[in-house]
Amino acid sequence: MAKQKKTDPRSSIRPTVAPHPARPTSLQAKAEAAAQSPKPxxxxxxxxxxxxxxxxxxxxxxxxxxxxxxxxxxxxxxxxxxxxxxxxxxxxxxxxxxxxxxxxxxxxxxxxxxxxxxxxxxxxxxxxxxxxxxxxxxxxxxxxxxxxxxxxxxxxxxxxxxxxxxxxxxxxxxxxxxxxxxxxxxxxxxxxxxxxxxxxxxxxxxxxxxxxxxxxxxxxxxxxxxxxxxxxxxxxxxxxxxxxxxxxxxxxxxxxxxxxxxxxxxxxxxxxxxxxxxxxxxxxxxxxxxxxxxxxxxxxxxxxxxxxxxxxxxxxxxxxxxxxxxxxxxxxxxxxxxxxxxxxxxxxxxxxxxxxxxxxxxxxxxxxxxxxxxxxxxxxxxxxxxxxxxxxxxxxxxxxxxxxxxxxxxxxxxxxxxxxxxxxxxxxxxxxxxxxxxxxxxxxxxxxxxWKNTETLWTNALRYYPDNDQMREGLGDYYGKQNRIDEAMQQFQAAVANGSARYHCYEGLGNVYGLKNDFPKALEMYDQALRMDSTKSDVYYNRGLTYNKVNRFSEALRDFNKALALVPEKDTVVLTARGFTYLQLKQYRESVSDYNRFLQYKPDDATAWHNRGVSRYYLGDRAGALADIRRAVALKPDYTEAQNNLRQLEQASQ
Structure with a gap:
């Protein structure tokens, strides 16, 4: 057996040459290597x-x-x-x-x-x-x-x-x-x-x-x-x-x-x-x-x-x-x-x-x-x-x-x-x-x-689904808010004609008839909407407004109370209408209470100041009435009814 040659460890140290990259040994490895390197x-x-x-x-x-x-x-x-x-x-x-x-x-x-x-x-x-x-x-x-x-x-x-x-x-x-x-x-x-x-x-x-x-x-x-x-x-x-x-x-x-x-x-x-x-x-x-x-x-x-x-x-x-x-x-x-x-x-x-x-x-x-x-x-x-x-x-x-x-x-x-x-x-x-x-x-x-606006949104959708009542409901709402009443009515009527089971299509028709001052027809539509869904605060509120228009104040009060019971957060909307109803029913303390709460939310509402002033007058608070109606005129100088009442109060206090 040949004797192994003894070497100095230091003599075995050599400069290293950078090794070549390991070559892929399979197609899969090649694919992975190719994927990892950037393309040229x-x-x-x-x-x-x-x-x-x-x-x-x-x-x-x-x-x-x-x-x-x-x-x-x-x-x-x-x-x-x-x-x-x-x-x-x-x-x-x-x-x-x-x-x-x-x-x-x-x-x-x-x-x-x-x-x-x-x-x-x-x-x-x-x-x-x-x-x-x-x-x-x-x-x-x-x-x-x-x-x-x-x-x-x-x-x-x-x-x-x-x-x-x-x-x-x-x-x-x-x-x-x-x-x-x-x-x-x-x-x-x-x-x-x-x-x-x-x-x-x-x-x-x-x-x-x-x-x-x-x-x-x-x-x-x-x-x-x-x-x-x-x-x-x-x-x-x-x-x-x-x-x-x-x-x-x-x-x-x-x-x-x-x-x-x-x-x-x-x-x-x-x-x-x-x-x-x-x-x-x-x-x-x-x-x-x-x-x-x-x-x-x-x-x-x-x-x-x-x-x-x-x-x-x-x-x-x-x-x-x-x-x-x-x-x-x-x-x-x-x-x-x-x-x-x-x-x-x-x-x-x-x-x-x-x-x-x-x-x-x-x-x-x-x-x-x-x-x-x-x-x-x-x-x-x-x-x-x-x-x-x-x-x-x-x-x-x-x-x-x-x-x-x-x-x-x-x-x-x-x-x-x-x-x-x-x-x-x-x-x-x-x-x-x-x-x-x-x-x-x-x-x-x-x-x-x-998606430019509501009209373009639903008009586009109706191109593909012309009989859909939800789209017509949305388009009718938009037209109503734009005061395009006839177009709104056309959309709601088309939805109802198609047999819509959506309560809001009838509510929308009620709103349109109300704007056209056809209050009996409006009430008929609201009644139908509530027969379909009796849990909707907005319908009670809108029907209450219509009852006010035809001087059915007790029924209006009932609807406003129901609207608030369903959604208490709507008090900013309902209180002013209910306050007016209380005023018409000569329940002046309740009217003042509603307007007090409402004015905390909207202190610049001239109508609320005026109506609270009227209620305070009938409660015997003439000074408070005078202050409220003056505030209403200050907020809305062309408020004719408030100007007339203010003139009468000032003359009476002289």
Whole structure:
């Protein structure tokens, strides 16, 4: 055996040569290596150009809606008819933090709207611009999430961001002021996804804590955020080095998410209660009339058919976003399912089964991509598919806002993986996606005009659903408020002629007949509205006003009392009318009491000062009467009746 040569350790030290990168040993490894390295056309220098251009395109597209106004569909409850938002005092902010608005508990959304009002005034523009700026931030987050999930592929990140940011289905979430909750919760939701990815990469617990805090903020913005824990599990699935669901076998994966699931369950219980018109066992306040969001139809097999049909339409409108409407009503007769609606369950079961099959059997990246993309879409939209009927719409554009990320990521990244080894294929993919981005840009500039005002909103919807009574009701209300009485009557009459079961169509007709001084017909319509729904404060109030017009003051008083009993918060509206009724009934002390309370809210109302003065005169308080009527004349110098009464009082006191 040869003797091994003894060497000096120091003589073995040699300068090292940088090793060649390890070569991929399989097609899958090559794909991953290719995905991780930037494409030649999208270097770091170029990305600083292309991403701002995408954001500029999004800003320009939505800027066509900056001059839009409010629409009379929830915007009154959220902003222009909500004194807590229009006058954001400290006390009002505290009220907003515990209030149910439009059957939703989303205090952070309401505080953000109050902030808009405090900083920029009550006009619609600042609210729409703020929504758009949040949408721009969300587009950046979509880029960041797609970029990270695609192994830092800039091409994928850019096109997912461009298509998501410009998609016309998202106009409703951005331009409709009431949908501040949509853009705001998505901001926190996407941020939570990114911080969670950071936590997975570094293992630093502070990133997990940040994810949890962002989740809470998302839930306080909109209850739909409760699905985030499931999305975090989906991110674990996507990022895991082990195939299938093997990465979920670690107890730590589930233990770290228990606080998330706890918050989700609690928020879900609150949301379910308030959607049914509750106040969560007295913990919350309702600052608007009680409504019921959970409908009674359809039920039994129909919930599957219509929920699935809506699901199918979201898939179709992803690539063909035409015939967009603010409202997609159920068929006129929900008891008879139309043939085309049976496609819904077929598509839903096929897509869900396809996603689940890939989810449990995935070995390749393409299969995991299918499972992730479809899984993200299903998780984030399943709560608003009409399997449990909420409202009267079969679907809504706004529900696609966050959920479309999953589908767009699937399509764009899938297209990249399919064409990455073909130069011509890559060019074709780039051209195709760019063409879709241009199409979406154009359609968005058109769709924002639909939300210009209430008239354009419902006129557009009636193009596709001309027999829908809810749309005609909304359009009739708008015309009435614009003093376009004949047009309002035409809309309400058309709804009633179609057999409308909506009480407000009859109330609207009552209002129109009242404006035309046809008080008997107005009372007939109000009676019919209350036969259909006897819980509506507004109808009692409007009927009370009509009773006053025909000198039926006792009946008017009964209606005003009923209106206040149903919604005590309406005292700012009802008190002045009831005070006048008390005055006519010669119940002067009660009249003065109502006007005292009313003037605390509206101290510049000349009529209230005058009528209180008259009541005080009949109570023998001539000095008080003189002071009140003088105040009325000071506030309204051309107030003839007040001037005459003031002259008589001054002459009598001389």
């Amino acid at each position: 056309g999208f270097s770091h220098l170029r990305i600083t150009l292309w991403l701002p251009l995408v954001l500029l395109a999004v800003l320009i597209a939505f800027s066509f809606g900056f001059r839009n106004g409010f629409v009379d569909w929830d915007d009154s409850e959220y902003v222009f008819g909500n004194p807590y938002v229009l006058q954001p005092t400290g006390e009002h902010i505290r009220t907003l933090l515990q209030s149910v608005v439009a059957l939703n508990y989303h205090p952070l959304t309401m505080v953000s709207l109050a902030g808009n009002s405090a900083w920029f005034g009550p006009g619609a523009t600042s609210f729409i611009v703020t929504n758009t700026l949040i949408h721009l931030l969300n587009t950046v987050l979509v880029f960041g999430l797609a970029y990270q999930l695609s192994r830092q592929n800039q091409w994928v990140g850019l096109f997912v961001a461009a298509l998501w940011g410009l998609h016309p289905m998202h106009v409703e979430s951005v331009i409709w002021v009431s949908e501040r909750k949509d853009v705001l919760y998505t901001l926190f939701f996407l941020s939570a996804c990114l911080t969670y990815l950071r936590y997975r990469k570094t293992g630093t617990r502070s990133w997990l804590l940040s994810t949890f805090l962002l989740f809470v903020l998302a839930c306080l913005s909109k209850a739909m955020a409760v699905v985030l824990p499931l999305v975090l599990l989906l991110l674990d699935y996507w990022e895991s080095e082990k195939p299938g669901v093997q990465g979920w076998r670690k107890p730590s994966v589930w233990l770290e998410k228990l606080p998330f699931f706890g918050v989700a369950v609690f928020v879900g219980l609150v949301a379910t209660n308030v959607q049914a018109g509750g106040d969560f066992h007295g913990w919350l306040l309702r600052i608007a009339e009680k409504k019921d969001a959970v409908g009674q139809e359809p039920f039994a097999a129909r919930w599957l058919v219509y929920g699935s049909y809506g699901f199918m339409m979201y898939l179709i409108k992803l690539v063909a976003p035409f015939r967009l409407s603010a409202f997609y009503p159920y068929p006129e007769n929900v008891r008879n399912i139309e043939p085309q609606h049976w496609l819904g369950p077929v598509v839903f079961l096929l897509v869900s089964g396809f996603a689940l099959w890939h989810f449990f059997t995935a070995q390749k990246k393409s299969s995991r991509l299918v499972a992730f993309g479809l899984g993200f879409f299903l998780i984030t939209i399943v709560l608003v598919l009409q399997f449990m009927t909420v409202g009267a719409a079969i679907m809504a554009d706004r529900y696609s806002y966050l959920s479309y990320f999953g589908l767009l990521f699937l399509l764009v990244y899938g297209l990249f993986l399919y064409t990455e080894h073909s130069g011509s294929g890559q060019q074709f993919a780039t051209s195709t996606l760019a063409a879709f981005a241009v199409l979406f840009f154009y359609l968005t500039t058109q769709q924002v005009q639909v």
